[in-house]
Amino acid sequence: MNIASVIVDVPTMQTDRPFDYLIPEKWSQMIQPGMRVIVPFGSRNVQGYVVKVKDHSSFPQLKAIREPMDVVPVLNQELMDLADWLTKTTLCFKVSAYQAMLPAAMKAKYEKRFAAVNEEKIADEKVAELFKKKKEITWEEGEKAGLLTSIQKEVKAGTVELIYKVKSKGNKKTVRMIGTRLSAEELSEAASRLKGNAVKQKRLIDVFKQHPGEMISAKELLENANSTSSSLQALIQKGILYEEQKEVYRDPYAQTDFEKTSPFPLTDEQRKAISPIIEALEEEKHETFLLYGVTGSGKTEIYLQSIQKVLEKGKEAIVLVPEISLTPQMVHRFKSRFGDDVAVLHSGLSIGEKYDEWRKILKKEAKVVVGARSAIFAPFENIGIIIIDEEHETSYKQEETPRYHARDVAIKRAQHFNCPVILGSATPSLESFARAQKGVYHLLTLKNRMNHRDLPEVEIVDMREELRAGNRSIFSRSLFEKLKDRVEKGEQTVLLLNRRGHSSFVMCRDCGYVVQCPHCDISLTYHHFSNEMKCHYCGYETIAPSVCPECGSPYIRYFGTGTQKVEEELGKLLPEARVIRMDVDTTRKKGAHETLLRQFSEGKADILLGTQMIAKGLDFPNITLVGVLSADTMLHLPDFRSSEKTFQLLTQVSGRAGRHELQGEVVVQTYTPEHYSIQLAGQQNFERFYQREMIMRKLGSYPPFYYLALVNVSHEDPLVAASVTEKITKFIRSRLSNKTVVLGPTASPIPRINNRYRYQCLIKYKHEPMLSDTLKSILEQYNGQGSYSHLQIAVDINPFVMM
DNA sequence: AGCACGCCGACT
DNA sequence: GTCGGCGTGCTC
Numbered sequence: 001m002n003i004a005s006v007i008v009d010v011p012t013m014q015t016d017r018p019f020d021y022l023i024p025e026k027w028s029q030m031i032q033p034g035m036r037v038i039v040p041f042g043s044r045n046v047q048g049y050v051v052k053v054k055d056h057s058s059f060p061q062l063k064a065i066r067e068p069m070d071v072v073p074v075l076n077q078e079l080m081d082l083a084d085w086l087t088k089t090t091l092c093f094k095v096s097a098y099q100a101m102l103p104a105a106m107k108a109k110y111e112k113r114f115a116a117v118n119e120e121k122i123a124d125e126k127v128a129e130l131f132k133k134k135k136e137i138t139w140e141e142g143e144k145a146g147l148l149t150s151i152q153k154e155v156k157a158g159t160v161e162l163i164y165k166v167k168s169k170g171n172k173k174t175v176r177m178i179g180t181r182l183s184a185e186e187l188s189e190a191a192s193r194l195k196g197n198a199v200k201q202k203r204l205i206d207v208f209k210q211h212p213g214e215m216i217s218a219k220e221l222l223e224n225a226n227s228t229s230s231s232l233q234a235l236i237q238k239g240i241l242y243e244e245q246k247e248v249y250r251d252p253y254a255q256t257d258f259e260k261t262s263p264f265p266l267t268d269e270q271r272k273a274i275s276p277i278i279e280a281l282e283e284e285k286h287e288t289f290l291l292y293g294v295t296g297s298g299k300t301e302i303y304l305q306s307i308q309k310v311l312e313k314g315k316e317a318i319v320l321v322p323e324i325s326l327t328p329q330m331v332h333r334f335k336s337r338f339g340d341d342v343a344v345l346h347s348g349l350s351i352g353e354k355y356d357e358w359r360k361i362l363k364k365e366a367k368v369v370v371g372a373r374s375a376i377f378a379p380f381e382n383i384g385i386i387i388i389d390e391e392h393e394t395s396y397k398q399e400e401t402p403r404y405h406a407r408d409v410a411i412k413r414a415q416h417f418n419c420p421v422i423l424g425s426a427t428p429s430l431e432s433f434a435r436a437q438k439g440v441y442h443l444l445t446l447k448n449r450m451n452h453r454d455l456p457e458v459e460i461v462d463m464r465e466e467l468r469a470g471n472r473s474i475f476s477r478s479l480f481e482k483l484k485d486r487v488e489k490g491e492q493t494v495l496l497l498n499r500r501g502h503s504s505f506v507m508c509r510d511c512g513y514v515v516q517c518p519h520c521d522i523s524l525t526y527h528h529f530s531n532e533m534k535c536h537y538c539g540y541e542t543i544a545p546s547v548c549p550e551c552g553s554p555y556i557r558y559f560g561t562g563t564q565k566v567e568e569e570l571g572k573l574l575p576e577a578r579v580i581r582m583d584v585d586t587t588r589k590k591g592a593h594e595t596l597l598r599q600f601s602e603g604k605a606d607i608l609l610g611t612q613m614i615a616k617g618l619d620f621p622n623i624t625l626v627g628v629l630s631a632d633t634m635l636h637l638p639d640f641r642s643s644e645k646t647f648q649l650l651t652q653v654s655g656r657a658g659r660h661e662l663q664g665e666v667v668v669q670t671y672t673p674e675h676y677s678i679q680l681a682g683q684q685n686f687e688r689f690y691q692r693e694m695i696m697r698k699l700g701s702y703p704p705f706y707y708l709a710l711v712n713v714s715h716e717d718p719l720v721a722a723s724v725t726e727k728i729t730k731f732i733r734s735r736l737s738n739k740t741v742v743l744g745p746t747a748s749p750i751p752r753i754n755n756r757y758r759y760q761c762l763i764k765y766k767h768e769p770m771l772s773d774t775l776k777s778i779l780e781q782y783n784g785q786g787s788y789s790h791l792q793i794a795v796d797i798n799p800f801v802m803m
Numbered sequence: 804a805g806c807a808c809g810c811c812g813a814c815t
Numbered sequence: 816g817t818c819g820g821c822g823t824g825c826t827c
Contacts, residue, residue: 805825805826806825807823807826808822808824810820810821810822812818814816814817815817
């Protein structure tokens with residue numbers, strides 16, 4: 001057993017298979033599947049994942065593993081199998097699947113360095129001088145000195161060596177701990193031998209006399225003893241004290257106090273909903289529950305009590321929350337109930353913090369993980385339940401490879417562990433609700449709010465009427481009246497500006513010219529802060545024009561109401577109102593979210609103004625008014641889910657009002673008040689919406705009636721892109737059943753990105769066993785190199801974004 | 804992905 | 816003649 005099969009960190013079609021390596025004698029006992037190793041690959045060193053240890057290879061000339069990167073496997077067998085499944089279902093590379101399962105800190109970084117091996121013989125003077133100061137320089141340093149070609153000549157001559165280094169991003173954080181091996185008496189004696197003026201050293205010894213046998217961090221010690229590090233160093237030198245590096249976790253929640261909570265008594269309705277879950281837990285059987293409960297109906301308490309049960313059985317729980325940093329309240333509730341058993345994984349943490357939380361899970365120091373999408377891969381080995389809150393959220397679908405949906409992964413893992421999955425939502429996705437209707441999922445319903453308050457009253461305002469009545473403001477008369485009233489009464493308001501699909505573009509009011517990206521077929525987005533125009537797709541930047549480049553008119557300005565503009569407007573109309581603005585600009589800094597929300601909850605503002613990010617999870621007692629400024633902006637996007645998204649957003653945001661003692665009110669402003677998703681969101685009638693939307697989906701042959709797969713082809717030459725897509729589409733048609741709908745080739749909604757022309761083929765199918773093989777052979781044929789080397793093909797099975 | 808190898812056009 | 820462009824194929 002001295003050969004390891006390794007998947008190397010080279011994400012291409014032709015390297016997406018194991019390569020065999022010899023395991024050097026000294027590591028023969030320790031190398032196991034699931035460990036990362038550094039291996040030579042071609043002329044460089046790369047990171048690799050051991051998938052198998054064996055004693056035979058058909059390859060005659062094996063190279064040896066350079067170095068192990070782990071002492072224990074970072075991926076267990078279950079996760080390795082899960083990676084295989086991910087590879088098959090999403091058509092991604094093995095490495096990509098492994099990398100998706102591990103914290104970003106474990107992704108390798110590569111560095112090229114030059115080292116002088118024979119300094120005297122270096123021919124080029126400039127190069128020799130460079131290596132006089134340092135024996136080793138990085139590639140970048142060589143480049144900066146402008147000597148790359150000369151250095152490369154020296155490499156050929158053998159005087160300089162090119163080294164490929166694999167570096168890990170993850171650093172364990174350590175703390176210096178100080179202790180003593182001496183007894184109290186010995187310490188006193190040692191202290192008496194010190195010079196009389198060594199008071200600082202004596203004070204240090206005193207600390208250990210009071211706490212014999214304990215270790216204390218150097219920082220704390222110096223503070224307690226009011227001493228200095230040089231005194232400490234002296235004592236260590238003398239052998240009186242000793243130091244040790246202790247590994248510590250960075251704890252992002254260290255500053256926060258969590259008041260312990262106990263389970264709340266459940267309402268009848270909640271008790272009825274939780275009992276099938278408890279039953280599944282007891283019987284250790286896999287079942288997927290759809291917990292459909294109106295906003296404020298107490299879904300979280302059901303999660304908490306189910307987890308309680310799981311922990312009592314000595315098992316672990318995964319809770320997924322959409323972009324969790326948005327809901328510090330949620331984290332708070334889990335931490336308060338389960339204390340240090342909870343690990344938190346979300347995008348707001350630094351790479352190091354995420355790495356630490358992940359290691360807590362691996363070392364079994366955490367039993368519950370609360371996190372965003374990728375937390376579904378938490379390396380637990382005895383999962384008792386998986387919960388996905390706000391199940392309908394699109395952020396559970398990853399839009400880069402591996403293009404997985406966390407819901408699918410959850411069900412796959414739960415099947416392995418024979419445990420239940422709970423999908424919770426007030427506005428379930430059509431897919432999930434349809435499955436619940438068919439009995440594939442077990443439907444659990446919570447119809448009543450916990451406070452027995454009615455759902456808030458929703459008023460839909462037709463903005464066209466407002467315009468006709470001469471009101472050109474952003475606010476309808478009704479919303480403005482109510483806003484004024486709340487500010488006077490000291491109650492709080494949430495204002496949602498739905499800006500998706502309607503980004504701020506710059507247009508000339510004289511000739512209609514819109515500033516576009518020169519490399520992509522998309523209008524540039526205006527950034528007020530820097531007065532720049534930026535392309536979201538390729539990163540192109542330019543200064544915003546002050547006159548129209550087309551006709552020279554000075555009447556060129558940006559369109560699309562931004563939060564900033566609304567804030568200005570509020571300042572004019574209601575100068576006494578205190579406003580907190582939450583959007584990408586004001587929440588970019590780490591922790592900004594929490595700070596702004598805390599200020600709002602402490603009543604330091606009357607109005608919380610923001611984009612989608614404020615729609616979810618806020619639970620403040622004093623909110624009695626919710627205003628949606630433009631409900632229909634995303635209704636007109638070329639996306640079959642736009643009605644569903646609109647309905648969900650409006651329902652979710654309405655749910656923010658009147659969650660406690662005070663009754664809430666909602667005003668929805670729109671230009672299409674007759675649209676069913678707005679009407680039914682106004683009535684908070686999910687069932688009706690579901691029926692209505694299902695008809696639309698059936699007519700369009702969309703999910704949940706059909707599954708989708710999208711093939712996206714891009715090339716710098718539009719003719720090549722079109723003709724290849726044509727070929728691919730024909731090929732797909734020939735291979736799939738005639739019940740499957742194959743659409744295309746068509747130009748993508750964004751026909752050009754970064755000067756690459758994009759065409760696509762959309763497949764709608766119900767049952768298509770050949771699909772995966774067909775798509776895979778397309779990838780193999782075209783995505784490899786050869787005559788199609790400039791072609792890029794991306795396959796998305798069950799896409800959420802059709803761009 | 805990188806990198807070497809090999810084949811063609813533009814220079815000292 | 817050679818330097819360097821890019822197209823092609825390989826990495827245990």
